[in-house]
Amino acid sequence: MSQPNRLSQGGRIDRSRKLHFTFNGKRYQGHAGDTLAAALLANGVDIVNRSFKYSRPRGIVAAGAEEPNAVVQLGSSEAGQVPNVRATQQALFDGLVARSTNGWPNVQRDMMSLVGKLGGQFMPPGFYYKTFMAPASLWMTYEKFIRKGAGLGRSPTEQDPDIYDHLHQHCDVLVIGAGPAGLAATLAAARSGARVILCDEQEEMGGSLLDARERLDGKPASQWVAEALATLAGMENVTLLPRTTANGYHDHHFVTLHERRTEHLGETAPLRDGHRQVRSRMHRVRAGRVVLATGTHERPLVYANNDVPGNLVAGAVSTYVRRYGVVPGQRLVLSTSNDHAYRAALDWLESGREVVAIADARANPDGELVEQARAQGIRIMTGSAVVEAKGDTRVTGARVAKVDLDGFRVVGKAETLDCDTIASSGGYSPVIHLASHTGGRPTWRDDLLAFVPTLVKGVSAAGGAHGIYATAEVLADGQHAGGQAASELGFQAVSIELPKVAARRDGPACALYQVPHEKPTLRAPKQFVDLQNDVTAAGIELATREGFESIEHVKRYTAMGFGTDQGKLGNINGMAIAARCLNKSIPEVGTTVFRPNYTPVTFGAIVGRHCRELFDPERYTAMHQWHVEHGAEFEDVGQWKRPWYFPQVRADAVNGELESMAEAVARECRAVREAIGILDASTLGKIDIQGPDAREFLGRVYTNKWAKLAPGRVRYGLMCKDDGMVFDDGTTSCLGENHFLMTTTTGGAAGVLEWLELWHQTEWPELQVYFTSVTDHWATMTITGPEARKLLAELTDIDLDREAFQFMDWREGKVADVPARVFRISFTGELAYEINVQANYAQHVWDALFAHGEKYGLTPYGTETMHVLRAEKGFIIAGQETDGSVTPEDLGMQWCVGYDKPFSWIGQRALTREDTKREGRKQLVGLKPKDAKVVLEEGAQIVLDPTHAIPMPMVGHVTSSYYSPTLDSGFALAVIKGGQQRMGETVYLPMADGQTHEAEIVSPIFVDPKGERQNV
């Protein structure tokens, strides 16, 4: 397999290692050290994609992150699919498989290319908005078609076999970019003793020095790079991160770095020492200071048909020749506005191929590189530019003409030059994306013809990133930035020795963005500004004519700089064109905002280890294994896994069929009402409250009274926010005169503790009280049902006599030989004991209860049965019956409100606000469906008149609804406007399926309204 464009020598590739790869189904060969783009160019592959909107053939334009066209889909297997990979950033590995992202059905013969040929008329800017907006209901259909046609890549449908992770990094100085500025900055900062991280997105560190013509200390620049890197690698305070892109710059110098650790080794990460390797790693870096040494992006010129394969930016030509030993054509025409781009012509010539001409837009270029080109005999056409490329699937010629820059017009007749490659350079744009992430609007500098970053405190730019280009100056600038960053943090600056570089005399550049054409822009062949999003100069001009004057609006209307491209090549040209059309200056037009991420980041790196079984913490109680072994189905309550119900093998089972949820819950409910059940209640929040003012504090945060609760007694309490709305509830026990144990809802535990601290720390610091979470210390098992006393009596030394240990008492003693606090409280309405033991003993006590409980029919039950039983009693669940808009009075819980407490407790004042006192507030009631078989839907809306025209006035909704085995009927709790005055009335619940249920408003207490059962 030949590589027609591979030079016989030169470049930094390893010619001894041949690598095979497949692109669009065809096999090719490259070398170790190639990028996929370099290898494609070496093999003479011209078309790498079809364009986004017009489906025009596209080739490789650049050599780095700014590449707009060569965006490929990687992967030989379904699981290995990776979308949106720039071929210029993908190292070649043996067996690499890639295909074009766009191009349907294939890039060579594209069904949509007809659209592209004629597209000027058919697809103006705003085309999608204008064409596909009506009817709106079809937008989803259109979108699918457009996306398929546009081809934004696709994610794999199979599970990714690779692993990813995060690393939390902290450093004094973070240096982004390892070109001359970044290396000098790192050396300076590191020598001062600061902890330094240096990251660079490329396969090799060195940046522009890897393809520079300059010699450093008389040696090739790459040699100095190797020495500098060796020095840094030997320093303990330096972390070098190659293949690592700084993708997002967040607040206070928090920067996310995406390190591609094995992407250069293969499609999936190879094993190392028998271990799976991390494929991608996100470094979450908190830096003290940041040095942006991100260099520049070269701007291509905007001329007619500048998207035909064979049009490249000038610097990319030098990179391919000097780094990869690849010359991407035979005959070159260079079109430039500046001296630096002359490198491309010189490098091309030195590779042994023909330079047809250099079109220089300046009248009298005379810099050192210009003189070198002249001396080599290259034809230089001054005051000229390429106005149009010829060719279809590859450049076949260039039309060069004299141009009047001020008048924006072509002067005289164009000359057509025979060539297959056009390199262009309209100057250099500092890479300001990261600075932009921090909110700084960049500043235009006329002397540089570029935006330079506006930096927040603690960030500095070095080298090309703020418009310093000459290598010697860049090195010195980097050293200064690195030293300054370290010394600002208190490190002693140490001077470093920089290499000697001969100064080069460059002439001034001229301002050229869009090259004029003989025809007006709107009728000239397409002049592309943003190749990735298919935005043309005509499109921008049209947008401004249609009244889009703000550059942000132009961007959104034309899609310039959208998506994964983020305007790396095209934005400045686009702004310059908008400025010309609007008769404004570039700084008047301004720039759009660049957003993270700088280049696409794989979801794997974002997620890291937080996936699969580690996606979210699962909190377990001390009895969790028992629940698992006994077949529990689990419910998520916050992060806790709570048993939901325990399905048993059905009595009539043939093959071990399990009960349905309804059957299991009915059985569990009956066990509690008729015999005895047991619930793992360990998840309830528990707060230990100590201090002489503990009682006073409780009186202020609960709605009810606590002044007289005696040691040994327990009380239920409601908590409101100061707006009078209920937000949590639970029981609090008086352990000692100055000692209480508060319980909270499972989900509210952390929030309630923070709430107590908030009031103590900010409003009432004078109160002597401390709060400590003891949730995890105790395991809690609730035994409840008529047989509960008998079972507990077998295992405890506590006197269970109904007078000695009354309802709402707590006692301490031993249960199954383990020290325990037992609380006689009930959430089921039955006789109940909540046994609390230190969690390390929990399994023993739980087992002992079952060993003794079998004869009483001890039945484990889960949260579903707990809900049914409490709802039958009309007990609320904070967060289910309440939603932040429900007062204690709305719940009918006036009995739990101490209106005459001396201190104005939290929520009290709000209960007399006009809104909380008004008539017609939603109030808690019970609902009994007219058809006992119906279980109303939770959340269902309630109406009074089902014949009312839609929209019907809604008077409330169902908050809880279950089937009750005790009542042998469905039943529900609901909030209904004025509900407490509507007992006995019929309400209606229209359902989505057209049925309307009828229900009667009843008391929310369905079982044992006098509360006798819990008092037995």
Add this chain to the structure above:
Amino acid sequence: MFNIHCPYCGELREEEEFHPKGQAHIARPADPAACTDEEWGDYLFFRDNPRGIHHELWVHAVGCRKFFNITRHTVSYEILETYKMGEQPSFTAEYPQGGSDAAAMHPAQVAQQAGVHA
């Protein structure tokens, strides 16, 4: 992702350890019963939304569990100072460069947060 100097822990800590709790210096009226509905509504529901210097209440939830205040610039996101409950800010709308007369100065903490800027 902010880097916040906890005035109780005495060092800069990651934002993930903190919870924001809204505008600072909202004192609960001493005698709620004496408030009109409007006054109580103001206390409950109405907060400033300045472009510029803002005082916020935060809690070092995963840490020392202490509440404290932050003076933050809502445009630059710069945290100008953090200070303990009961202390007054040095940077205010009237004194954007610091040095508010009302502030019981706490230069050490100002200096420490000054290591971090948006």
Add this chain to the structure above:
Amino acid sequence: MSNVAIFDTRTDAKIPLESPLAYAYRRFGAPAATARSRVTLRERPFLGHLILRGGAIVLDEAVREVLGISLPGEPQGLVLDAEGERSIQWLSPDEWLVIVPGGEEFTLENRLREALAGAHFAISNVSGGQTLVELEGEAARELLMKSVIYDVHPSHFPVGKGVTTVFAKTTVILRRPSDARWELVVRRSFADYTYRWLLDAGEAHDIGVER
């Protein structure tokens, strides 16, 4: 003293104890440490854990009298006794974590309460609610960098420091009692998650579990 209910939740009866990691061991096993292990994990279960609340000056005197070590008054301070068996860690300006050999905590609480009589303070026994996990080995720091957001570089996290911070998607008390050893105080209900995370993140370092 009688105003507070003191309760010994431990018993001398022969009752099988289950550490917070018991279920995780049974479920995921405990890979043995080998010569290749660059980090080892060891649980120190069933220790006595007390939360001490109060003013530093008042508590310091009592702690020195009862435990023989002084209370770390500076933020993030961690102090150990000569044997390294008993420790006090600063958690907040009025909160400290005391860890002592299992079985000592109730006596200690009583003696502290006696020494502190009359002062405003609180002591809460949380021994059942948390466990101590030790990490040792050359890769311990990298494993922590994968797990906690706090800077664990030796220049920032010297011996004698301890912090409460974010660990993966939960929280942890992280401390450095000696040059070679890191300690994680893990809440019982999060122990399983924490253990799984450490095994997963430690796989690359051939993590071994000593039991």
